[in-house]
Amino acid sequence: MTSDTREPAAPTLQPRNTPARVSFWSAASGIGLIVAVVVTPMFWLPYGSHYTFALLMLGAVAVPAGHLGRRRGKRPDARDRGLALFGIVTGWLLILVSLLVFVVFTGTLAALGLLFGTLD
Known part of the structure; x- marks a missing residue:
C-alpha cells in the first residue's frame, strides 16, 4: 500500500x-509636488528653488530607474513594464x-536687474 500523497507545489x-x-x-511624487505648488502658490516664492531642485532630482531618479525597469521587463516572467x-x-x-x-526664473531676475539698473 503505497499512497501517492504529494505536497502541493508552492505558488510561483x-x-x-x-x-x-x-x-x-518617483514620477508620481514629482507630479504630486507640481500639484502641491499649484494648490498652494504662496509657498512657491520662499521655497521655489527647493521645489525646482526636488523636481530635478525626482526626474533624475525616475529616468534611469525606468530604463532599468524596462530592461528587466523583457524577461519572460517579468511584469511592470508599463510602470x-x-x-x-x-x-x-x-x-x-x-x-x-x-530658465524663466533666471531670465526674470536678469530682466528686472536690467530694468531697475538703468533707472538710476
Whole structure:
C-alpha cells in the first residue's frame, strides 16, 4: 500500500520589477509636488528653488530607474513594464519642467536687474 500523497507545489510568484516601481513612485511624487505648488502658490516664492531642485532630482531618479525597469521587463516572467514606461516619460517631463522654471526664473531676475539698473 503505497499512497501517492504529494505536497502541493508552492505558488510561483512573479519576481517584482523593483526599478520600475521606484521609477513610478518617483514620477508620481514629482507630479504630486507640481500639484502641491499649484494648490498652494504662496509657498512657491520662499521655497521655489527647493521645489525646482526636488523636481530635478525626482526626474533624475525616475529616468534611469525606468530604463532599468524596462530592461528587466523583457524577461519572460517579468511584469511592470508599463510602470517603467510611465516613469521614463514623466521623469523626462519633470526634468524639462524644472529646467524651464530655472530658465524663466533666471531670465526674470536678469530682466528686472536690467530694468531697475538703468533707472538710476
